[in-house]
Amino acid sequence: MSPAKPEERLAAAVARLILDPSAPPARHVAVGAASPIPAAACYLVQKLGHPLRLSLLARPAGNPFTEGTRELFDLAGQGRLDLFFLGGGEIDGQANLNLVGTGEWPGRAVRFPGSFGSAFMYMMVPRTILFREEHSPRVLVPRVAHVSAPGTSPPGVFRRGAAQALVTGRCVFRFDPGRARFSLESLHPGETVDGVRAATGFEFDAGGGVPETPEPTDEELALLRGPVCDEMLPTYPEFCARVFGRKAAA
């Protein structure tokens, strides 16, 4: 088995978070359009033999929804969606997400695409895994310029859950919604606590001896490169070609 690529390591790390027995159960997960690594993680969980209903919003055929786009949000509103993935142009130390932009509202300096469903999904789904490959002070900021979706809510505001973790190209952070603070859970190969601190705009906790993010097992790598890639090919052809070296059949 050739060594894991960074994308494969991230997918395996996300899969472990999905399977975390201390988190609320994940029976139904939805994955947005621009998220090949979270999608790979979900398929990996399935191929490892765990039952998981996966609603892949970008899947051109077999989209599970028959009531139009609103059905995803209704599903979350009903409490039927257990886990969702979110990112952000900016993410801060309280897990607030900015998908709007920087500078004067609505993003006069740099405009990001917009909030999508984040302001709703982040609060209605019991678990969110934050995922952003770019790990830089530009993205991980002390305080987001604008809040698309708040990381925590005051008591009395209806909210079903919060971020479980933030996975970046350098590390995995756990989020504690009670303290509204991240702590470093594991470092990807080659990363150091000091290096991560330098690349992170927000403060976070780091105990002694932060472990390295586990490498994918041979079984996981074989699944990723085989049946997971098979599932992903129609939806993420470029990703499969780049990471797994596979092209869709003509």
Place this chain on the structure above:
Amino acid sequence: MSPAKPEERLAAAVARLILDPSAPPARHVAVGAASPIPAAACYLVQKLGHPLRLSLLARPAGNPFTEGTRELFDLAGQGRLDLFFLGGGEIDGQANLNLVGTGEWPGRAVRFPGSFGSAFMYMMVPRTILFREEHSPRVLVPRVAHVSAPGTSPPGVFRRGAAQALVTGRCVFRFDPGRARFSLESLHPGETVDGVRAATGFEFDAGGGVPETPEPTDEELALLRGPVCDEMLPTYPEFCARVFGRKAAA
């Protein structure tokens, strides 16, 4: 042309009310399941050459709705439905409708089926034609035992319209929502003002020389017995057999 049957006369009278130029325009009319005479009136209006979109709720094929039963009510909510028909187990002189029952709520003496959509449709549709063949003090009461749908609403309560008229087996009443009172518009053949007063539990106005309800014209009768009956056969086979002497093809 053989003489008009009572059902044909009623259908023609309702058609004239639909076409009343002094009333808000009727471009889209919906007719409930148990209303063959109002349905015949609507088809007659169409066959007379007037454009009229007709949503026949009981039509087994060609039901216009594709979002389920709620679409009729949404359509009315949007203001896209111009005219609806309602009846009632009791109707009073203020045009209040009782579809619930008599005696202690919810109808411990006589239970009617229930309010259906009346509490909404009566207020959301610009025009309602009340239709009830039985004209007796049992049905036309001074005050309904229970209000399924109010005939008028106080200022400030959102309401798009009210009853235009009440058509019974004996006569046509006009309704004036400003005064919340019926007035006798025409008497069917053989009826008198005194006879109608005796059969009506509520008070109403009657000017001098109340005219007779016009007989259907030969053209109207020909349309009713021909193309109108053709349209109605699949939905109202018993009505067509009884009134027009026609049976559906096997």
Place this chain on the structure above:
Amino acid sequence: MDPISLEAMAAGVPDGAMVAMPPDNSLPAVALAKALIRRGARGLRLVGVPVSGFATDILIGAGCVAEVQTSAASLGEAGFAPRFSAAVREGSVRVLDATCPAIHTMLQASEKGVPFMPLRGVIGSDLVPHRPDWRVVPNPFAEAGEDPILLLPALRPDFGAFHAAMADSHGNVWVGRRRECATIAHASARCLVTVERVVEGDFLLDERLAPGAISATYVTAVAVAERGAHPAAMLDEYAADPAYVAEYARMARTAEGFRAWLEREALNRPALAAE
């Protein structure tokens, strides 16, 4: 998702459960209602979406029902629902009267995951004072004056139950344009679907079938019940059976007549698929 038997499906509905059902023009699960009668269900709280028909009347007659929330109960052409009417007269069933769009709205609120939803109209109807769970409030968006508007609470039945044309290998079911069944499925905690047949494949992969499908996400169990909507119609597959309903209406005028009908048509005749 493997189909279960009709009797197993009925056994999974506990006494006292709130069950939402479509009426006779919209794929009622009549075979399931008969199975519930055979299992001796008690204390059911039925919701007519938005009205009630044949299935509700036989469940009431068989003593399975404690409460009916509905906008009307009727056998259509065959007239008033006889066992419902008798139960109201006797006060043996609690009736929560509503109006059609209010039932839809309460289910839509549940579908959307909000605690309430507004509805125009209805104000001035005696339905409102008899529904202490309904509120009339000033419209917060009114520019001038009070503009009262009705707010309806979300209704989340324990079970939704209806009869679909077919299920596929994945447990997706196909109801065509009867989309109120989808609302029932979305709004209910669990959803029981009887079907005419199970077919191979995946409705959601077929652009022609997907619009009339309900995803297995919402479906708790599927049971095969051929002609499971009878005497109601099944889309274009079979027509309604008005003679059967008329005979029922005649026999069910009395408690004894109903009992005889029940013996013949439900108790001694389990559905084929359940044997």
Place this chain on the structure above:
Amino acid sequence: MDPISLEAMAAGVPDGAMVAMPPDNSLPAVALAKALIRRGARGLRLVGVPVSGFATDILIGAGCVAEVQTSAASLGEAGFAPRFSAAVREGSVRVLDATCPAIHTMLQASEKGVPFMPLRGVIGSDLVPHRPDWRVVPNPFAEAGEDPILLLPALRPDFGAFHAAMADSHGNVWVGRRRECATIAHASARCLVTVERVVEGDFLLDERLAPGAISATYVTAVAVAERGAHPAAMLDEYAADPAYVAEYARMARTAEGFRAWLEREALNRPALAAE
């Protein structure tokens, strides 16, 4: 209902109109957007349902747009929407930011004929203070405490516009599972539908086609525009054209590049059906 030409359809949209459009994954009326550019539309207020894509970006670039209400604007794989981003930077277009379920909810309120509808979540987002038309109120059904909840006003666009697979002889259109197009049609005062083709018959008479159809009741006009959703996909009939979008994204990085693209792809190339 006889189809009209694409140019006549575009001519019927007055300057300043509010137009609701689905995004690139849901049958956008791209050919109509190009026709609106050719007719020199000005001051349009676009609503992305619930987000905006290619059609919105080209309309902004061509100077047709005064306001965009949307939950996001993006070209998907091809990245940020370049003319949208430039317009935000320059402040030349008013942006009303929303979040996807809020757009759906505002249209559902209009569909239902109510002045507002509630939505969970969103509280604590900076979207709320930037939307003075949104209200946060105490949940009237809360048993204890305030339980703040967001109320969203009904949104009734002047026009809805999308591209359907086909229309029938009666003006019914078929969009399959893309039911957000139905919400757009129901919520908008008028609805313009481009189609690949017009077919004989009546979708509403066919139990298989009816669930994916939208009744002519809601359709103001139909125009034939073959490949009218291109470069977006059209259900299973044609795939998206990512190369076309990528080239657009490249050229539209600058105003000059966009101009050149527009000359080539919209101004000098009216749709076949319009000739």
